[in-house]
Amino acid sequence: MIVNVPTADALDDVALRLYFTAWSNLIKIIDEFEQVYDVKFDLDRDDSWEEERLGYLKACQPELQSTCAIIQQSNEIALKAMICRVSPFLLLLKSDPKFSIQNGDVDFSEFRTLDAVDLPLAVNSLCEEPLSDRFIQTYNLVRSLRNTIAHLGASTKKFRPEELIKILLFQYPQIWRSRLWLKDRVEFASQTRTSYFHDFKYTSPHMDVMHELPTTISMIGKADFKKLFGEAKSKRRYLCHQCVDAANTRYADLDLDVCRTAHLIEDGKNIHCLMCGGTFPVVRRKCEVDGCKGDVISQDDSEYPECCHTCGKYRDDAPAGEWVTSSV
Numbered sequence: 001m002i003v004n005v006p007t008a009d010a011l012d013d014v015a016l017r018l019y020f021t022a023w024s025n026l027i028k029i030i031d032e033f034e035q036v037y038d039v040k041f042d043l044d045r046d047d048s049w050e051e052e053r054l055g056y057l058k059a060c061q062p063e064l065q066s067t068c069a070i071i072q073q074s075n076e077i078a079l080k081a082m083i084c085r086v087s088p089f090l091l092l093l094k095s096d097p098k099f100s101i102q103n104g105d106v107d108f109s110e111f112r113t114l115d116a117v118d119l120p121l122a123v124n125s126l127c128e129e130p131l132s133d134r135f136i137q138t139y140n141l142v143r144s145l146r147n148t149i150a151h152l153g154a155s156t157k158k159f160r161p162e163e164l165i166k167i168l169l170f171q172y173p174q175i176w177r178s179r180l181w182l183k184d185r186v187e188f189a190s191q192t193r194t195s196y197f198h199d200f201k202y203t204s205p206h207m208d209v210m211h212e213l214p215t216t217i218s219m220i221g222k223a224d225f226k227k228l229f230g231e232a233k234s235k236r237r238y239l240c241h242q243c244v245d246a247a248n249t250r251y252a253d254l255d256l257d258v259c260r261t262a263h264l265i266e267d268g269k270n271i272h273c274l275m276c277g278g279t280f281p282v283v284r285r286k287c288e289v290d291g292c293k294g295d296v297i298s299q300d301d302s303e304y305p306e307c308c309h310t311c312g313k314y315r316d317d318a319p320a321g322e323w324v325t326s327s328v
């Protein structure tokens, strides 16, 4: 019999892990330049840092090429997951298995699976929801670049991190239609090498993701933001106490202004967090903290009683009328 038959969920997990590995590489490439020079990494800007930006981009090429190969691998496995969801044995179409007179188990991995070049048409022929033409274009572009890198060790193309980021942002809602991007970002930050250190006391996946959030938000344009999160990028965002609490470890040094991951939903009585996917009831009254204009406060019987979703401060068992800085 055939053993170790893959499941669609296991393949999707690998595809997402590779997707967010690529994402994390690209954000680090941009972040590190910005931290050293204290300027935006924007190649289209004509300013006194132009030479440094170009020099840095040149030095980034090997890493950008490796990242392109990771995106291709993620794409290929994601499409295999779609086919596998119909039946894993469809992945063996076009294979020519060698049968043996001897009876015994055969590992699925010993069979040749569909070639990368055939996957988009296989998905469109076998799966309920077809891939868009634009997705297939990006898939083929990444695949051909990766082939050049794999076969010649390098590509003459000059990669730019923001163009690979744009491909990733476009592809996610095309592949994983019912998943939450920022929730997955945290989930897959907890499957990395550094996750070994995630004890939620000194570090956590939420902390890592909050640290990259300013670059993440700045790289996601208005249209991609709406597609990924279902809300306008310009819509006011609030603190999610659960996520800030999980991120606020000893090494976090969080800037709460950039940790806003929740939106007020239409009824005005709940907030929904893009990071944990949670929906939390709120009361609408003015925050009494000096200088805070917030009017979205968590309920007094919640896990974070009467904590302001704008400034992150709350009134717990302190004397009436006195607000104290919360642990978040």
Ligand SMILES: [Zn+2]
Residues within 6 Å of the ligand: 240, 241, 242, 243, 261, 273, 274, 275, 276, 277, 278
């Ligand atoms: Zn949250």
Ligand SMILES: [Zn+2]
Residues within 6 Å of the ligand: 287, 288, 289, 292, 293, 294, 308, 309, 310, 311, 312, 313
């Ligand atoms: Zn407040």
